Amino acid sequence: MARKGDHRAFAGIVERYKGMVANVVKGMLGDVPEADDVGQEVFIRFYHSLERFRGESALGTYLTRIAINLSLNALKRRKRTLSLHNEDGEEQRWPEVSDEGRPMERREARELVEKALRQLDEGYRAVVVLRLIEGYSTKETAEILGIPLGTVLSRLARAQKKMKETLSDTKL
Amino acid sequence: MNAKEKIRNLLYASFDRELDEDERRILEKALQDPELRAEADELKNMRRLLADTSWEFGEDFTARVTQRIAQEEKGKVVEMEPERQFLSVFRKMAIAGVAAVFLLLLSIYFTSGSLSKETIFGTENFSEDELVSYLLYEDFNE
Numbered sequence: 001m002a003r004k005g006d007h008r009a010f011a012g013i014v015e016r017y018k019g020m021v022a023n024v025v026k027g028m029l030g031d032v033p034e035a036d037d038v039g040q041e042v043f044i045r046f047y048h049s050l051e052r053f054r055g056e057s058a059l060g061t062y063l064t065r066i067a068i069n070l071s072l073n074a075l076k077r078r079k080r081t082l083s084l085h086n087e088d089g090e091e092q093r094w095p096e097v098s099d100e101g102r103p104m105e106r107r108e109a110r111e112l113v114e115k116a117l118r119q120l121d122e123g124y125r126a127v128v129v130l131r132l133i134e135g136y137s138t139k140e141t142a143e144i145l146g147i148p149l150g151t152v153l154s155r156l157a158r159a160q161k162k163m164k165e166t167l168s169d170t171k172l
Numbered sequence: 173m174n175a176k177e178k179i180r181n182l183l184y185a186s187f188d189r190e191l192d193e194d195e196r197r198i199l200e201k202a203l204q205d206p207e208l209r210a211e212a213d214e215l216k217n218m219r220r221l222l223a224d225t226s227w228e229f230g231e232d233f234t235a236r237v238t239q240r241i242a243q244e245e246k247g248k249v250v251e252m253e254p255e256r257q258f259l260s261v262f263r264k265m266a267i268a269g270v271a272a273v274f275l276l277l278l279s280i281y282f283t284s285g286s287l288s289k290e291t292i293f294g295t296e297n298f299s300e301d302e303l304v305s306y307l308l309y310e311d312f313n314e
Contacts, residue, residue, distance in 0.1 A: 007238050014234045019226065026227035039229050043237045044244075113225045131188070132222040138188050157184040160215065167218055 013059070014043050020060055020134065021067045027129035028071035028122070029078075030114055038074050042067045064134065065144050068126055075122050116163040124159040127152055183212055187219065 021042050022035075029035045045066050046053070053062060113133075117125050130141040131152070138156070142149045179202045182195055191199065203209050281287050290296035295303060 007242065010241070011234050011238050014237050018229055018233055022227045022229045023225075027225075031227060035227075036230050036233065039233065040237050040240060044240060047241050109221055110225050110227070113222060128222070132219055133225055135223065153185065153188055156188050157181060160184055160218065164211075164214060164218055167221075168214070 010047060017060060017063050021063055023133055024064055024067040024129055025071050027117060027133050028125060029074055030118065034074060038070050041070055061140065061144065068144060072122055112167065116166040119162055119166050120159050124155050127155040128159045131156060179208065183208065
């Protein structure tokens, strides 16, 4: 374990888990520069809490929890900033996507997913990111978000219905 | 909620939880309807698309993280709020004070063999008159 001061071992952890953290943070915030900053903050927070980390949960789950909390905080900040500039409070910092109903390249597919995720409220988006993108079980998702299992299941169902409407015009 | 909506909900639930025997039977029967089957396929495709989605951070992400940590440690100027700063100093002083008192009591005990009030105040050999003089700040050596 990379206890404080062992930068090389810590860099190994960052290398290993950065993809997972990117999925959570960018799934929540979109592929914007702010997401990279939040990603860095996730690992820095983890570094400072290394001595408190006792390995009771898996390292990946621990990092996911930090990532989701920091992303939700970033979304709150974003909403506050937007409400100052935009009366609708609508999120506009995610890249706009045009889909033309043809087989998709990887990047296009990702952008389409972002478009669908953007339609969801944060609570629903978090459930989709953890369960459907990161592949956590519904029980783990409930634990990470600190919500009941029933809420996870109902949010999943509603989120999928909404996303399906968004994606329905596109050839998946 | 109508029957069709209930079946649809069962379909969505079937991907994330174990259906009981009755629910499974109802759904299997309902899936003979081509419209619902098409919806199930769309749902599967959407879930596959989501599961295949991945993002990456920009170049040199790891280097930037370790650099930021190194910078923080180099500066090491921990920006503490005034109350936390006071509490931190107070805690250190309190610990030092308790340790000093403890050592003093320990040395009294080893030199006088007791921890009575008289030995602590160093008045065990004083007569009552001497004590009165002592309390009145008189120099009883004179």
